[in-house]
Amino acid sequence: MLTTIHIDGDWTARELADVLDSLEALAGYFVDGTIQRFGLQPPNVIAGDGQVTILPNDPMPGHLRIVRFNYASPGSFDLLGVAKIVEQLRLFLEFLIDLWTKRNDRQLDREERHLELAQRKLELIERIGNVQPNTIEFIENDASNSILAAVLERKITKVSSNSSDRD
Numbered sequence: 253m254l255t256t257i258h259i260d261g262d263w264t265a266r267e268l269a270d271v272l273d274s275l276e277a278l279a280g281y282f283v284d285g286t287i288q289r290f291g292l293q294p295p296n297v298i299a300g301d302g303q304v305t306i307l308p309n310d311p312m313p314g315h316l317r318i319v320r321f322n323y324a325s326p327g328s329f330d331l332l333g334v335a336k337i338v339e340q341l342r343l344f345l346e347f348l349i350d351l352w353t354k355r356n357d358r359q360l361d362r363e364e365r366h367l368e369l370a371q372r373k374l375e376l377i378e379r380i381g382n383v384q385p386n387t388i389e390f391i392e393n394d395a396s397n398s399i400l401a402a403v404l405e406r407k408i409t410k411v412s413s414n415s416s417d418r419d
Contacts, residue, residue, distance in 0.1 A: 253338040254319065254330055254413065255330065255331050255333075255414075256329070256331075256412050257328060257410075258326060258408070258410035259328060259402075259407055259408055260326040260327070260407060262325070267407070271399055271408070274399045277390075278341060278387075279315035279341060316331045316333045316337075317333065319331070326409065342413045348403040349409065365405075369400055373392075373396075376391055376400070
């Protein structure tokens with residue numbers, strides 16, 4: 253299944269990478285209930301015979317593929333993945349967008365934005381329990397912060413799904 257995520261505003265490379273990493277972590281969470289983010293796992297260290305070998309971790313399985321990316325303001329990117337996973341991502345993002353667009357438009361400074369994010373996470377945990385109870389652990393984990401912040405700042409503005417022959 254193909255999902256289009258519509259974006260707007262100015263993005264740094266790190267912000268976009270963090271959101272894509274969080275989306276991949278959320279997809280993995282829907283697959284096996286674990287939350288793994290790229291770069292947050294320590295390397296494997298093998299000690300022996302007075303030597304230490306440092307190896308990178310095994311690559312994490314990819315659950316999503318970017319099949320189209322249009323960086324503009326507004327822009328979008330298309331993610332391809334297993335239909336069930338992509339559908340859960342779409343529902344999660346639609347829920348967040350709907351929740352945040354009902355809020356006021358005031359501009360927040362950096363400290364207020366962090367406080368607002370923490371408050372919204374608590375509110376989201378309360379509200380999502382009835383709609384998508386299996387995502388509460390993901391929201392409680394810091395892996396969700398970049399997605400929540402992008403929605404709160406109206407950088408992710410819309411999400412839509414299309415069936416694809418490449419499922």
